[in-house]
Amino acid sequence: MTSTGGSVAAARRRVAVQGVVQGVGFRPFVYTLATELGLSGHVVNTGEGVLAEIEGPPDAVDVFCRRVATDAPSPAAVDSVRHEVIALTGTKGFMITPSRAVGSRGASLIPPDTATCSRCVAELRDPADRRHRHPFITCTGCGPRFTIATALPYDRARTTMAGFPLCERCEREYGDPADRRFHAQPVSCHDCGPRLSLIVPGAGPLGGGTALVRARELLAGGTILAVKGIGGYHLACDAGDPAAVALLRRRKRRGDKPFAVMARDLADIEPLVELGPLERELLTGPVRPVVLLRRRTDTRAADRERAAPVALEAVAPRCPDLGVLLPYTPLHHLLLGLPGDPPGPRVLVMTSANLGGEPLVTDDGEALERLAPLVDGWLTHDRPIHVPCDDSVVRVVDGVPFPLRRARGYVPAPIPLPLPVGPSLAAGGDLKNVLAVAEGRRAWLSGHIGDMDDLATLTAFDRAAEHLAALTGVTPATVAVDRHPGYxxxxxxxRGHDRPVVRVQHHHAHVASAMAEHGLDGGRQVIGVAFDGTGYGDDGAVWGGEVLLADYAGFRRFAQLAYVPLPGGDAAVERPYRMALAHLRAAGIPWAPDLPPVAVCPDDELRALAHQLETGLACVPTSSMGRLFDAVSSLAGVRHRAGYEAQAAIELEGAAHAYGPAHAQGPGHPHGPARPHGPGPGGDPSPRRGPSSGGGPGDGVGPGHGVGPGDGVGPAPAYRFALRPHEERWLADPAPVLAAVVADVRAGAAAGLIAARFHQAVVDLVRALCALARRADGPGTVALTGGVFGNALLLSGCARALEADGFTVLRHRNVPPGDGGLALGQLMVAARAVT
Structure with a gap:
């Protein structure tokens, strides 16, 4: 620092910025800010973030240090700014210097991939623009980042764009501070690539615009194409062509599982689904996930004609929702057609190019081999995909986004942790696997990996763990895993590591994940309502209908759904009628031939199942709420065989939704769920009883009374569970609910009415158990978690009822409620276990 006449003439500082500051135009922002303030120096990407040295008038230096955080470009997220005084050098001008690895790794964060911005789309459509119809148009504000990054610091040489040298014009833009492509690492054009190609068996390959024209013609003709995106291949066909959709379903062995569709714009699907402001924002924003939209039940014929000819039943048979996304890459915009293009499909099925549970296909050679039985051609390109990244899936419940799959657009954005943790790895679960690494107060979750039942998925797991560790600099010293001995x-x-392993109970991890994402430090227990299909219990049973009093240090099982036998394991999951029969037997209800699950079960299987349940052969006890949903779905005649995970429960929810909101909310309660009987502000149905008070099976939950065989289907009496104490916890017995369902079936009640009454019964059960837990132990916060809470009707009903009773309700907002969120909870429980 120098002075003249007692005044400070200049100062120089080294400024270190950490956070999401690479791949978001941060260095160009620093350049522009420094130039505006008349400062000299340089800025560089490092292994820790962005490092700048600035020199000039002290006041201007102070302003820079403040504005580098407050004025950062919107894709950036500044975690910290540190600066120190250093010696003056007298350099003139400001420059962006080549990236280098400086200091320890792990503080720099690569941003997620983002959808093509409106300015790039405008250039894509402009015949006068030199990037007109360029399938890889991008700028500092949009395009791939995470999926092309091979190492840090983030620079073109460390991305999959390294093999595409910039042409002269792109080079000028890249070096021009006034251009929005100033230091945009994926920048390219028609001259410098990447390039498209269309491969169709029996024909020569086509490239460029010709490939696109032919691809659109093939899709319009009923062809199935593999389309290479930014995080993997998709399988695409015309969503308005039932024959093409059916062919894709057969080839992929998809069963009836719904497909997501990509629409050219909102007008193509708006007449068919319910679209609120938040759904519109999600669909058109920078993330552009698949958004689950409720199908409209009031669609007029005129609206159907105005909408794109989407074969809804072929795309998502008997599903209450339609998964919709809008184009998020330039190639998608081109594939769906620009203004003036020949007519083509306006809505495409766009589903992951894999078989069920397998990881995404990203390698071109693998795509040609593995996808050959599924497709008629490949629309591909020559830019490698370094990191697989599936589409994210989100739904909106009560005006709040609710993630069902956290992947593209969100990964690898860190999740802040309420407590510091040591360097650790969490393995997640075996279904819908997502792993995580963490250190300090941040956790990084991988994208959706898949079901851990084949070598390809196991290999994808290894690669995801290695890549996250490389990007974050976390070297795990502890591993957190599920307690299931066979996971x-x-x-x-x-494998291959000698480091401490912490085993975390499945449902404890679910509750901890909800606590962590809401910033709870674990100083006070919460009531964790953990409903799912399968989780390994501490007693060796299959848990899944649990109410836990939990913090990060441990949990107590306050209540559970009463055990019933799970006959044949996966066989009961795939055939819900088996679960219905098991529940009927446990409830003491005879297997009469007029009941739907009895009628659909083959006679020889029925006899074998009776023997199996009588002897306990190959029967594990389960408290699963997911399996109870399956059982009621079969009893109501909705779904007897499941072709995909949770199909019976999804269709039961659909039946309840279609029957009408008033019925779904409960009889006589048009403005919300019914309150349990009993005094007290919490609606405690049994305020003087606890687990040791000797209550009996007659203690019901819910308004009204149980349904008996003589009841008709007029004014709807409520279904109710029976509560009874058992070994210091409450058991929720579904026998009265099942008896009421049987009575309604025999009275000819509509399946939708039965479904609505059952949903309300579960809401009333949750409400009653939480009231008991609050009276007994005092927690006023409830976490709703587990895969069953992917059911919007149930989630909304439980949350509203509990909030009406004065509870603070934690719903998932950053990670999925199902097994895709397990890893976050495992990290927090393991951190407490090793401290």
């Missing part, structure tokens, strides 16, 4: 994810995470 492949646990074995994979332990």
């Amino acid at each position: 492949r994810s646990a074995a994979r995470a332990r």
Whole structure:
């Protein structure tokens, strides 16, 4: 620092910025800010973030240090700014210097991939623009980042764009501070690539615009194409062509599982679904996930004619929702057609190019081999995909986004942790696997990996763990895994390493994940309502209908759904009628031939199942709420065989929704769920009883009374569970609910009415158990978690009822409620266990 006449003439500082500051135009922003303030120096990407040295008038230096955080470009997220005084050098001008690895790794964060911005779309459509119809148009504000990054610091040489040298014009833009492509690492044009190609068996390959024209013609003609995106291949066909959709379903062995559709714009699907402001924002914003939209039940014929000819039943048979996304890459915009293009499909099925549960296909050679039985051609390109990244899936419940799959657009954005943790790896579960690494107060979750039942998924797990560790600099010293002794994810995470392993109970991890994402430090227990299909219990049973009093240090099982036998394991999951029969037997209800699950079960299987349940052969006890939903779905005649996970429960929710909101909310309660009987502000149905008070099976939950065989289907009496104490916890017995369902079936009640009454019964059960838990132990916060809470009707009903009773309700907003969120909870429980 120098002075003249007692005044400070200049100062120089080294400024270190950490956070999401690479791949978001941060260095160009720093350049522009420094130039505006008349400062000299340089800025560089490092292994820790962005490092700048600035020199000039002290006041201007102070302003720079303040504005570098407050004025950062919108894709950036500044975590910290540190600066120190250093010696003056007298350099003139400001420059962006080549990136270098400086200091320790792990503080720099690569941003997620983002959808093509409106300015790039405008250039894509402009015949006068030199990037007109360029399938890889991008700028500092949009395009791939995470999926092309091979290492840090983030620079073109460390991305999959390294093999595409900039042409002279792109080079000028890249170096021009006034251009929005100033230091945009994926920048390209028609001259410098990447390039498209269309491969169709029996024909020569086509390139460029010709490939696109032919691809659109093929899709319009009923062809199925593999389309290479930014995070993997998709399988695409015309969503308005039932024959093409059916062919894709057969080839992919998809069963009836819904497909997501990509629409050219909102007008193509708006007449068919319910679209609120938040759904519109999600669909058109920078993330552009798949958004689950409720189908409209009031669609007029004129609206159907105005909408794109989407074969809804072929795309998502008997599903209450339609998964919709809008184009998020330039190639998608081109594939769906620009103004003036020949007519083509306005809505495409766009589904992951894999078989169920397998990881995404990203390698071109693998795509040609593995996808050959599924497709008629490949629309591909020559830019490698370094990191697989599936589409994210979100729904809106009560005006709040609710993630069902956290992947593209969100990964690898860190999740802040309420407590510091040591360097650790969490393996997640074996279904819908997502792993995580963490250190300090941040956790990084991988994208959706898949089901851990084949070598390809296990290999994808290894690669995801290695890549996250490389990007974050986390070297795990502890591994957190599920307690299930047979989980492949646990074995994979332990393989080849000698480090402490913490085993975390499945439902405890679910509750901890909800606590963590809401910033709870674990100083006070919450009431964790954890409903799912399968989770390994501490007693060796299959848990899944649990109410836990939990913090990060441990949990107590306050209540559970009463055990019933799970006959044949996966066989009961795939055939809900088996679960219905098991529940009927446990409830003491005879297997009469007029009941739907009895009628659909083959006679020889029925006899074998009776023997199996009588002897307990191959029967594990389960408290699963997911399996109870399956059972009621079969009893109501909705779904007897499941072709995909949770199909019976999804269709039961659909039946309840279609029957009408008033019925779904409960009889006589048009403005919300019914309150349980009993005094007290919490609606405690049994205020003087606890687990040791000797209550009996007659203690019902819910308004009104149970349904008996003589009841008709007029004014709807409520279904109700029976509560009874057992070994210091409450058991929720579904026998009265099942008896009421049977009575309604025999009275000829509509399946939708039965479904609505059952949903309300579960809401009333949750409400009653939480009231008991609050009276007994005092927690006023409830976490709703587990895969069953992917059911919007149930989630909304429980949350509204509990909030009406004065509870603070934690719903998932950053990670999925199902097994895709397990890893976050595992990290927090393991951190407490090793401290």
